[in-house]
Amino acid sequence: MQGQIMARFQILALMFAMAVSSAWGDFHVEENSLRVTSPDSLQGKYESAIGNFGVPQYGGTLAGTVVYSKDQPKACEAFQDKPFKPSESSGRLPVIALVDRGDCYFAMKVYNAQQAGAAAVLVADDRKESLLTMDSPEDDASAAKYVENITIPSALITKDFADKVKDALEQKELVNMNLDWRESLPHPDERVEYEFWTNSNDECGPRCNVQIDFVKSFKGVAQILEQGHYTLFTPHYITWYCPRAFIESKQCKAQCINNGRYCAPDPEQNFDIGYDGKQVVTENLRQLCVFRVATMKKRPWVWWDYVTDFQIRCPMKEKKYGPTCAEQVITSLSLDPSDVRDCMGDLEADKENPILQGEQEAQVGKGDRGDVTILPTIVINQRQYRGKLDKAAVTKAICSGFKETTDPPVCLSEAVETNECLTNNGGCWAKGNVTACKDTFRGRVCECPLVEGVQFHGDGYSLCQANGPGHCKIENGGCWEETQGGQRYSACQDSSDGCKCPEGFTGDGLDDDSGCADIDECTEKTRCQCPECQCKNTWGSYDCQCSSGLLYIHEHDICISKKLGGSKVGWAVSFIVLLSMVVLLVGGYVIYKYRLRSYMDSEIRAIMAQYMPLDSQNEVQSHLQEDA
Structure with a gap:
C-alpha cells in the first residue's frame, strides 16, 4: 500500500x-551537423540529434560510408559477424551503421553495432515527428553494464531522410557522409x-x-x-x-x-x-x-x-x-x-x-x-x-x-587530442625553430607567430616575415642569408621591414629557393667597363684590375695614373691648405687694424672734447660711459 x-x-x-x-521552457534537442557527400541525389545537410550516451566527437569530425543490415535492421541482438567493419567495398572508410528504431533500448542498438565494427550509429526514426534525444535506460542494472562500454557516437535521424538513404543503398549506390561536431558547442x-x-x-x-x-x-x-x-x-x-x-x-x-x-x-x-x-x-x-x-x-x-x-x-x-x-x-x-x-x-x-x-x-x-x-x-x-x-x-x-x-x-595533451604540428609542421610555414603551426583542440592553425616581441606577417602557409626593430635577430627575419669564405651577406636590415637583397645580389630576398643570387658584374657589364679594366667576378662583388700600372677608382669606375694622380692630388691639397692659411692671416690682420684704429679715434676725440666745444657730445658721452 x-x-x-x-x-x-x-x-x-x-x-x-x-x-x-x-x-x-522546453527541452532542447542538441544536434550535430550531418552532411551527405555522395551520391549526388542526396548531397546536402541534414538534421540529426546527438544521443545522450556514448562519446560524441566534440570538436571533431568523422567521415564514413553508410551500411544498413537487412538481416538485423533493428540491431537488438548481437551480430554473428561484423557487417560494419571497414572493407574493400567501403574503400576502407569507417562505417556508419544505419539501424531502425524499435523493440529495444537505443543504447543496446548502438552497443551491438559497435561490437560489429561500426565507428558511429545513426538510428532511423520509425515515425514522422520532431527529433528527440535518445537517452540511456534509467535504473536498469543490466543495461548499465553495456552503456558504460559504448565508446562511439550516435544520433537519431528523421524517417524521411532515413528512407532516402535506404533507397540509395537499395540501388547499390555508395552513401558517404561527414558527421561534424565542431560547432555542436x-x-x-x-x-x-x-x-x-x-x-x-x-x-x-x-x-x-x-x-x-x-x-x-x-x-x-x-x-x-x-x-x-x-x-x-x-x-x-x-x-x-x-x-x-x-x-x-x-x-x-x-x-x-x-x-x-x-x-x-x-x-x-x-x-x-x-x-x-x-x-x-x-x-x-x-x-x-x-x-x-x-x-x-x-x-x-x-x-x-x-x-x-x-x-x-x-x-x-x-x-x-x-x-x-x-x-x-x-x-x-x-x-x-x-x-x-x-x-x-x-x-x-x-x-x-x-x-x-x-x-x-x-x-x-x-x-x-x-x-x-x-x-x-x-x-x-x-x-x-x-x-x-x-x-x-x-x-x-x-x-x-x-x-x-x-x-x-x-x-x-596526448590523451585528449592529436598534435598535427608534429608532422611536417602541419603543412604550415617554418624556419628553424620558428613555425606558424599552432596546435588547437580542433586541429592545427597556420598563423604567423609572435617571437620575442617581434611579429611575423604573412599567410602562415608559405610565407611569414618578421617586422619591427630586432626582427633580424629571429631567424634572420625570414630573409635570405649566406656565408662563403668567411664573408656573410643578408637580405634582412633592422632599419627597414621586409627582405631586400644586398648590393651585388638579385632576387626577392626571401629565405626560399630564389633568395638572393650573385650578380656577375663582368657579364652584365655593369662595372669595370673602362678600356684599361680587367674584370673578375667574385661572390657578392667583383675585382677590377687596371693594366699599365694604372689605379682603379671604384667610385667612378675608371683607371688613372698612380704617379700623376698622386702628384696632382698632393699639390692640390698643399695649395688649398696654404691658400686657406693665407686667407685666415690676412683676414685676421685687417680686423685687428680696424679695431685698433677705431679705438685710437675714440680716445683722441675724448681728449679734444675737454679743451674745445664740439658740435655733438654724443660720442664723448658714449666714450665716458664706456670708461666708467
Missing part, C-alpha cells in the same frame, strides 16, 4: 514538474563556462554510481582548469516543489523543506526506512553553500574536494550521511561550518530560500539552452552536453568550447 501511495505521488510530482517545464572566447547538474543522493541506482565515479575521476582536470582561470564552473541541483494541495501530506513533509517549496525524491522510495528526500535536499543546499563560501575565499575548486570527500566519508549505506559528517569534511578543507550554516538559512521557515529558488529558476531553459530535466547533466557554454559521463569525453567537450589558439595545456 505504501509503495502504491509513493508511486502515485511520484507520478503526480513528475506531471507537475512537466507542467511547470512546459509553461516556462559554442566556442566564442578563451574561457569556457560550464555547469554540472548533480545530486548528493548516493543510493539512486546506476545513475548515482556514474555521477560518483565521474566526480572522483574528473576532479583533477576540473581543478586545473579552474585554478588556471580557464573555466568558470558552477554546480547545480535539481529540485521541485510540492503542489499546495499536498503540503500537509506525509510525502511532502518527508521530502520537502521550507513548507513544501523545495523537494527531492526519497532515496529508497520508502518513507519507513533509511533517509528521506528532505535530508537529500538539505545536503544539496549545503553543497551549494560550500561552493559559495569557497568562492568568496577565492577557492571555488574546493567544491570538488568537498563532494569527493563527502561521498567517501559520509555514504548513506554506512549511515553517516548528514550534517555531523558533512561539517567534519568542511572543517578539514579549512572552511568555517558556521559560514556554510549561515548561507543555508532557516530550513523550517515558511518562506523562500534564495539559493534554492535560484536553482529552480535556473532549471528552466533560456536561449539555446533547454530545460534541465535529466540527471546528471552538463551544460557547456549554455549548450547541454550529450554523451557519456566520462572524464575523457567531458574533457574533450569542454576543450571544444575554447576559441582556437586559446586552448589550455590540458586540452593539448
Whole structure:
C-alpha cells in the first residue's frame, strides 16, 4: 500500500514538474551537423540529434560510408559477424551503421553495432515527428553494464531522410557522409563556462554510481582548469516543489523543506526506512553553500574536494550521511561550518530560500539552452552536453568550447587530442625553430607567430616575415642569408621591414629557393667597363684590375695614373691648405687694424672734447660711459 501511495505521488510530482517545464521552457534537442557527400541525389545537410550516451566527437569530425543490415535492421541482438567493419567495398572508410528504431533500448542498438565494427550509429526514426534525444535506460542494472562500454557516437535521424538513404543503398549506390561536431558547442572566447547538474543522493541506482565515479575521476582536470582561470564552473541541483494541495501530506513533509517549496525524491522510495528526500535536499543546499563560501575565499575548486570527500566519508549505506559528517569534511578543507550554516538559512521557515529558488529558476531553459530535466547533466557554454559521463569525453567537450589558439595545456595533451604540428609542421610555414603551426583542440592553425616581441606577417602557409626593430635577430627575419669564405651577406636590415637583397645580389630576398643570387658584374657589364679594366667576378662583388700600372677608382669606375694622380692630388691639397692659411692671416690682420684704429679715434676725440666745444657730445658721452 505504501509503495502504491509513493508511486502515485511520484507520478503526480513528475506531471507537475512537466507542467511547470512546459509553461516556462522546453527541452532542447542538441544536434550535430550531418552532411551527405555522395551520391549526388542526396548531397546536402541534414538534421540529426546527438544521443545522450556514448562519446560524441566534440570538436571533431568523422567521415564514413553508410551500411544498413537487412538481416538485423533493428540491431537488438548481437551480430554473428561484423557487417560494419571497414572493407574493400567501403574503400576502407569507417562505417556508419544505419539501424531502425524499435523493440529495444537505443543504447543496446548502438552497443551491438559497435561490437560489429561500426565507428558511429545513426538510428532511423520509425515515425514522422520532431527529433528527440535518445537517452540511456534509467535504473536498469543490466543495461548499465553495456552503456558504460559504448565508446562511439550516435544520433537519431528523421524517417524521411532515413528512407532516402535506404533507397540509395537499395540501388547499390555508395552513401558517404561527414558527421561534424565542431560547432555542436559554442566556442566564442578563451574561457569556457560550464555547469554540472548533480545530486548528493548516493543510493539512486546506476545513475548515482556514474555521477560518483565521474566526480572522483574528473576532479583533477576540473581543478586545473579552474585554478588556471580557464573555466568558470558552477554546480547545480535539481529540485521541485510540492503542489499546495499536498503540503500537509506525509510525502511532502518527508521530502520537502521550507513548507513544501523545495523537494527531492526519497532515496529508497520508502518513507519507513533509511533517509528521506528532505535530508537529500538539505545536503544539496549545503553543497551549494560550500561552493559559495569557497568562492568568496577565492577557492571555488574546493567544491570538488568537498563532494569527493563527502561521498567517501559520509555514504548513506554506512549511515553517516548528514550534517555531523558533512561539517567534519568542511572543517578539514579549512572552511568555517558556521559560514556554510549561515548561507543555508532557516530550513523550517515558511518562506523562500534564495539559493534554492535560484536553482529552480535556473532549471528552466533560456536561449539555446533547454530545460534541465535529466540527471546528471552538463551544460557547456549554455549548450547541454550529450554523451557519456566520462572524464575523457567531458574533457574533450569542454576543450571544444575554447576559441582556437586559446586552448589550455590540458586540452593539448596526448590523451585528449592529436598534435598535427608534429608532422611536417602541419603543412604550415617554418624556419628553424620558428613555425606558424599552432596546435588547437580542433586541429592545427597556420598563423604567423609572435617571437620575442617581434611579429611575423604573412599567410602562415608559405610565407611569414618578421617586422619591427630586432626582427633580424629571429631567424634572420625570414630573409635570405649566406656565408662563403668567411664573408656573410643578408637580405634582412633592422632599419627597414621586409627582405631586400644586398648590393651585388638579385632576387626577392626571401629565405626560399630564389633568395638572393650573385650578380656577375663582368657579364652584365655593369662595372669595370673602362678600356684599361680587367674584370673578375667574385661572390657578392667583383675585382677590377687596371693594366699599365694604372689605379682603379671604384667610385667612378675608371683607371688613372698612380704617379700623376698622386702628384696632382698632393699639390692640390698643399695649395688649398696654404691658400686657406693665407686667407685666415690676412683676414685676421685687417680686423685687428680696424679695431685698433677705431679705438685710437675714440680716445683722441675724448681728449679734444675737454679743451674745445664740439658740435655733438654724443660720442664723448658714449666714450665716458664706456670708461666708467
